[in-house]
Amino acid sequence: METSNSNRETILNAIRSNLPKVPVEHPGIRAFQHPDGALKAMFEQRLKEAGGAAHDVGSAAEAESKLVELHPDAKVICAAVPEIAGTRRVEKVCDPHDLADVDVGVVRAQFGVAESGAVWLTQEDLVVNALGFLSQHLVVLLDPKQIVPDMHAAYRRVRLTETAFGCFMMGPSATADIEATLVHGAQGARSLNLFFL
Amino acid sequence: MSTAKQVDPAVAAELFIIQDQIHEPMHDRFLWATMQRRHAEAAAIPEWEELREIASKIKEHALTHLDHYLEEFEANATKRGAQVHWALDGADHNNIVYSILQDHGVKELIKSKSMLQEECQMTPFLQQRGIKVVESDLGERIQQLDGQPPSHIVFPCIHKTRKDVAELFARTIGTDPNNADPHFLTEEMRNNARSRFLAAGAGMTGGNFAIAETGTFMVCTNEGNADIGAAVPPLHIASIGIEKMIPRVEDMGVFLRLLARNAEGAPLTQYSSHFTGPRKGGELHIVLVDNGRSRRLGMPEFWHSLKCIRCGACMNTCPVYRRSGGLAYGATYSGPIGVILEPTFDEFKYSELPFHSSLCGSCSEVCPVKIDISDQILKWRRVMARKGYLPLVKQLSFGIAGHVFAHPEEYQVIKKAAEPAMSYAPHFLLYNRTLNPWVRDRELLQPAKKPFRDWYLENRSKDGNVQQ
Numbered sequence: 001m002e003t004s005n006s007n008r009e010t011i012l013n014a015i016r017s018n019l020p021k022v023p024v025e026h027p028g029i030r031a032f033q034h035p036d037g038a039l040k041a042m043f044e045q046r047l048k049e050a051g052g053a054a055h056d057v058g059s060a061a062e063a064e065s066k067l068v069e070l071h072p073d074a075k076v077i078c079a080a081v082p083e084i085a086g087t088r089r090v091e092k093v094c095d096p097h098d099l100a101d102v103d104v105g106v107v108r109a110q111f112g113v114a115e116s117g118a119v120w121l122t123q124e125d126l127v128v129n130a131l132g133f134l135s136q137h138l139v140v141l142l143d144p145k146q147i148v149p150d151m152h153a154a155y156r157r158v159r160l161t162e163t164a165f166g167c168f169m170m171g172p173s174a175t176a177d178i179e180a181t182l183v184h185g186a187q188g189a190r191s192l193n194l195f196f197l
Numbered sequence: 198m199s200t201a202k203q204v205d206p207a208v209a210a211e212l213f214i215i216q217d218q219i220h221e222p223m224h225d226r227f228l229w230a231t232m233q234r235r236h237a238e239a240a241a242i243p244e245w246e247e248l249r250e251i252a253s254k255i256k257e258h259a260l261t262h263l264d265h266y267l268e269e270f271e272a273n274a275t276k277r278g279a280q281v282h283w284a285l286d287g288a289d290h291n292n293i294v295y296s297i298l299q300d301h302g303v304k305e306l307i308k309s310k311s312m313l314q315e316e317c318q319m320t321p322f323l324q325q326r327g328i329k330v331v332e333s334d335l336g337e338r339i340q341q342l343d344g345q346p347p348s349h350i351v352f353p354c355i356h357k358t359r360k361d362v363a364e365l366f367a368r369t370i371g372t373d374p375n376n377a378d379p380h381f382l383t384e385e386m387r388n389n390a391r392s393r394f395l396a397a398g399a400g401m402t403g404g405n406f407a408i409a410e411t412g413t414f415m416v417c418t419n420e421g422n423a424d425i426g427a428a429v430p431p432l433h434i435a436s437i438g439i440e441k442m443i444p445r446v447e448d449m450g451v452f453l454r455l456l457a458r459n460a461e462g463a464p465l466t467q468y469s470s471h472f473t474g475p476r477k478g479g480e481l482h483i484v485l486v487d488n489g490r491s492r493r494l495g496m497p498e499f500w501h502s503l504k505c506i507r508c509g510a511c512m513n514t515c516p517v518y519r520r521s522g523g524l525a526y527g528a529t530y531s532g533p534i535g536v537i538l539e540p541t542f543d544e545f546k547y548s549e550l551p552f553h554s555s556l557c558g559s560c561s562e563v564c565p566v567k568i569d570i571s572d573q574i575l576k577w578r579r580v581m582a583r584k585g586y587l588p589l590v591k592q593l594s595f596g597i598a599g600h601v602f603a604h605p606e607e608y609q610v611i612k613k614a615a616e617p618a619m620s621y622a623p624h625f626l627l628y629n630r631t632l633n634p635w636v637r638d639r640e641l642l643q644p645a646k647k648p649f650r651d652w653y654l655e656n657r658s659k660d661g662n663v664q665q
Contacts, residue, residue: 150450
């Protein structure tokens with residue numbers, strides 16, 4: 001729009017002439033204490049409350065068989081991780097529309113957050129962002145050592161300037177829009193199973 | 198003064214209440230249950246009150262340096278490849294969006310929930326110009342199919358029963374009218390929306406927060422609909438109010454710990470997504486919208502309302518909102534936050550809103566960024582009175598009340614005269630809904646046989662400490 005530049009000046013000038021008289025200092029954020037110890041247990045509990053489920057798997061082979069056990073009818077398994085082959089490699093997918101038929105997407109999260117059960121997934125982890133949202137079901141791999149206690153620690157860890165997309169994903173898609181009744185699988189994944197691996 | 202008709206929330210609320218014995222009690226119950234979950238989550242965090250204080254101060258800091266943070270955000274977002282546009286008002290926003298869509302030959306748009314796009318009336322504008330606009334949030338889609346605006350900023354169709362939705366879906370997308378199971382209805386809409394996501398030429402979102410330090414904006418949803426809209430079509434347009442600026446990435450820890458806990462009693466929404474420049478293979482446009490915000494910043498008594506993070510807790514806790522339903526406010530924003538935001542758009546049209554409150558103060562107590570909502574409601578009442586926007590019946594009764602309360606001797610005379618009148622007046626006269634709107638949904642108190650003042654004079658005045 002040609003008008004953008006003058007709009008920009010109009011808005012910034014209006015703000016400058018209307019700024020409240022007394023500028024307020026940034027308060028700073030002190031380090032908060034959090035319950036020590038069992039981050040993994042807390043994470044698992046919160047993930048369950050969010051509608052997800054965590055599983056301990058000892059090896060890639062065990063992860064494969066767990067996936068088949070959880071999704072016996074899956075035809076298209078699209079993987080973004082080396083541990084699981086799947087039926088389609090996401091690296092080969094150029095157009096996100098080509099992920100519309102995915103039954104199970106398999107991705108690895110960088111870390112989890114104990115206070116919510118959320119995992120951090122970026123564009124680099126998903127390879128094609130739509131894999132995290134068009135897949136009917138998700139399997140997320142997470143190293144159990146990579147769990148931070150709370151969102152303060154989580155934001156110290158994310159590198160927003162290094163990725164165009166990053167998401168704290170807490171369980172599967174959900175809605176409570178109709179009579180406040182919780183339903184999973186509103187638009188995104190119907191289920192989210194997390195494998196500690 | 199605007200030419201728009203004054204909104205009368207009391208009359209609209211009455212229609213919501215008297216329609217049947219189902220809608221209003223259900224609405225009240227669901228929102229109060231949400232509030233109970235909110236209280237449980239808040240109580241589980243020892244530093245909850247401190248977080249509110251920090252969030253409030255960060256917002257005040259950002260707003261008192263807003264020009265600086267907007268420029269920083271723009272520079273960083275641009276550096277990452279986003280195209281940033283500036284819109285003076287709603288019309289400007291809509292024109293910018295339309296021109297981007299035209300440049301890309303987009304005929305169909307899938308959008309996620311954005312109160313700002315509601316505020317700008319974007320959907321009708323685009324539809325009049327031949328662009329198909331589909332809401333993807335379940336609640337918003339329900340409201341779109343019903344031709345209604347959202348009644349709540351977080352739960353758009355919370356005023357509807359499952360039966361209402363089943364009938365609506367039967368009429369509009371051809372589902373079984375007798376199946377009102379929310380799981381079935383949600384599944385039907387999931388399948389209906391899928392094809393629209395795949396057909397859309399562009400996805401639109403709002404933005405919950407914009408981080409100046411990195412040029413990132415954040416979108417929080419439970420359905421993942423904003424993420425599909427941003428990840429599948431090649432073009433993503435985000436509308437963001439200029440007041441959404443957050444200085445640093447680190448600050449987000451405070452806001453995300455507060456937002457979903459306060460909104461719905463969950464630690465986070467299911468998806469908290471961060472967009473920093475266009476995704477691989479995509480194009481990203483950000484429209485920064487003023488639409489009265491810079492003017493509001495210059496209102497010493499009201500600029501704190503710009504701190505709002507749209508959690509909706511003030512609505513859920515409000516005894517007036519819970520019984521009125523959001524549509525009664527006749528405005529984009531309803532509930533206590535709507536009462537203090539809407540008059541900044543149109544003082545006359547929304548002059549009745551500040552009177553649609555009990556001033557109980559619960560909204561201020563739960564606000565995660567400590568906006569003095571109930572104080573602002575009272576201040577707006579003063580503005581309306583000063584400008585002569587009070588309806589005649591309120592002007593008369595408030596005028597008389599003001600005079601009487603200022604002259605206690607007259608109060609005693611009037612009270613003594615009124616009590617027998619109340620005792621003997623026929624029920625139909627006292628309870629006439631036209632003459633006395635107060636009684637439409639309320640019982641009048643029975644006047645005491647002996648007023649407290651008379652009792653006190655007889656029983657305690659011998660102590661000699663009462664002013665005769």
